[in-house]
Amino acid sequence: MANLKELSEKLGLSQTTVSRALNGYPEVSEATRQRVIDAAREHNYAPNSSARRLATGKTRTIGHVVPISKHDMINPHFTDFIAGAGTVYNRRGYDMLISVVDAEKETETYRAIKRNRRVDGVIVHGPVANDARPGLLQGLGLPFVVHGRTLQDEASYCWVDVNNRRAFAEATRHLIGLGHRRIALVNGWEHMVFARRRREGYEEALREAGIAVDPLLMSSNEMIEPVGYEAMTAFLAGDDPPTAVLVASALSALGVMGAVRERGLAPGTDISIVSYDDKLSFLDIGPDGMGLTVIRSGIGEAGRHCADMLIDMVEGRRGVDHMLLEASLVPGTSTGPPAGIAVAGKSAAAR
Template sequence: MNLKKLSSLLGLSQTTVSRALNGYPEVSEATRQRVAEFAREMNYQPNRSAQRLATGKSLTIGHVVPVADHDMMNPHFIDFIAGAGEIYHRRGYDMLISVVSEDEQNRFYESLHRNKRVDGVIVHGPTVDDERVRLLNALGLPFVVHGRTKDPEESYSWVDVNNEEVFEKAAEYLLSLGHRRIGLINGWEFMTFAERRRAGYERALRKNGIKPVPELMYSNEMIEPNGHAAMLALLDLRDTPTAVLCSSVLTAMGAIRALRDRGLRPGDDVSMIGFDDCLSFLPSTGDGGLLTAYRSGIRLAGRQCADMLIDQIEGGGDNASLLLNAELSVGKSTRPLECATAAL
C-alpha cells in the first residue's frame, strides 16, 4: 500500500497523512493518532526516501567506534547494538556504525554533522575526561552517552549503571561472609565506569576498617585472558585473597579458569562475584548457577539509549538521564570464609 491509497481510505489529503506520520506540529493529536493507528492496521510502511525528503532528516543514528589498544567491538558492545537496533527498527531509524582511528574521532563527528549523515549519535566507552561531550554540545548534534564522564551530569544526556554503589554493595556482601582480603579485577580505569567501581570497592573496605592494598587491584581490558592472568598473579602473592570482584563476566570466566589450573574451586577455595552476566551468548550464570553476579542487562541499556536519543531528536527539550540498578543473583561462587575447604 502506498501513501495515496492510505490517504484515500482515510479521507484525508496526502499532505495531511504525511505530516501526521512524520510528527509535524500543525497536525492535531487526534488526527495523528487516527492516522498512526490506521497505518498500523493496514501494515503501511512509509517510503524512507520520501520521509527523508519530507522531514529533512537522515533517519539514521550513528555509532562511532574508535580503534585503540582496547577494543570496543566486544560481546558487550554487540549486545548493546542488538538492543538499540530493536528500537531503531520499531521507530523507523537506520543505524550507521563507523570504525575510525582514535585520533580521527573528532574530525569524523564534525563530518557526520556537516554532511547530515546522522540525526544523532550514541557515545560509547566514555573516559573520565572525555572531550567528545564538549565537542558534540558545541556542534549541536543530539547525542546520548552510554555511561558518564566527569562533565556536569546535567550538561548531556546519559544512561548508566550505578557502578560505584554496585561495587560497594558487592564488596560489603563479601565482607559479610567474613572475607577481609578481597581482590579486584577491574576494567581500564581511565574509563569512568571502572573508576567508579574501584571507588565503591575501596569505600566498602575503608568503612569496615580495611586499608585498600594496591597489589590486590588489577586494571585492564575486560576479556577472558586478562581475567586469567590477573587471577594467577593474585594466587602468586604471599598473602592471597580469599575473595575477588570481577568487573565483567568475561574476566570472571578467565579467573575461574586460573583457579582450576591451580586445582582450586570458585566458592570453596576463593569466593568470586562477577558483573554483567546477562549476555546473549552465555547461559544465565546466576540464580543458583556457578557465578554469583550483579546483573544489569547490556541489551536493556541499548534500548534505553536508543529511545532517549530518538525522543531528543524528535522532541528536543532538556537533557535526560537514567541511572540503572543491578540486582544480586547468588550462585555457587561465594561462600562464608569459614566454609572454605582449602587454605591457600
C-alpha cells in the same frame, strides 16, 4: 509502483492528499485515507526515504560511532548494546547507522556526520576520564546520549548509566559480611569512567570495614578472558593470596575461573568470586549458567533506554535527562565464608 506521483494519478487524487493520507494527517477523510492505504499496499508503494529526508530535514537515523582499537577489536559488549537499542529503533521507525573508525579519527567522524546531516543524533559509547566528546557534540549542536557518564559536567547532557559505585560497594560489603578480609579486584581500564567508579565503590566498602586497600590485590586492564586469567594467576601466586575476588566483567570472570580451576580450587569454598555481569548474551556466568554470584545489570536494557531517550530528544519530547540504573546482587554458588571458617553443608563448586 515507483512514486507518489504515479500513485496519486492512479487514484485521481493530488500528491498532497495521498501524502497526508499515508502519514496520518487529520485533514483527509477516513474513506479517502482507507482507499489510499489500500492502493499503496496493492501497488507495493512506500515513500522513497531519501526524498522524504530531504523534504523534512529529518533523517530518522541514529548514529553509533564505534572506535576500533589496535587488533581490530570492537568491544564485545557492543553487540548486546545494539541488540537492545536496535529493537527500539525498529519499533519507533528509526535506522541505525554504524561508523567503525580508528580511535583517533573519532572526533573528525563526528564533525563529518554533522556536516552531511546523516543522522539526527548519536549515542556516545565508553566515556573516558576527560572525555572531549560531550563538549564537542554540544558545540556541534548534534543531539546525543552517553552510555555511561563522564567525570565532569554530567548534568549538562543526557546519559544512561549504571550505579557502578554502589554496585561494587555492595558486592564488597557482601564479601566482607561473609568474613573475607583479603578481597582482590580484577577491574577494567581505569581511564574508563565506569571502572574508576567501581574501584571507588570497592575501596569505600573496604574503608568502612577498616580494611586497608592493598594495591597488590588490584589489577586494571582490558576486560577480556586472557587478561582475567593472568591477573588471577598472579594474585593466587602472591604471598598472601586473596580469599575472595571481585571481577568487573563476564569475560574477565571466565579467565578468572580458568585460573581458579587450574589450581584445583573450588569456587565458593576455597575462594569466593563475585563478578559484574553485563548479561553478555553468549555467555551466562550467573547462577543459571556457570553459577557465579553476580552483580547484574543488562547492557541490552541500557541500550534500550539510551535509544528511547535519544529519540525522545530529537523529536523534542524531552530535554536533558539522566537515568541511573541499579544493579542487583544475584547469589550463586561461587561465594561463601573464607576457607578457614567451616560451615556445614557448604562444599559444592560452581556449576
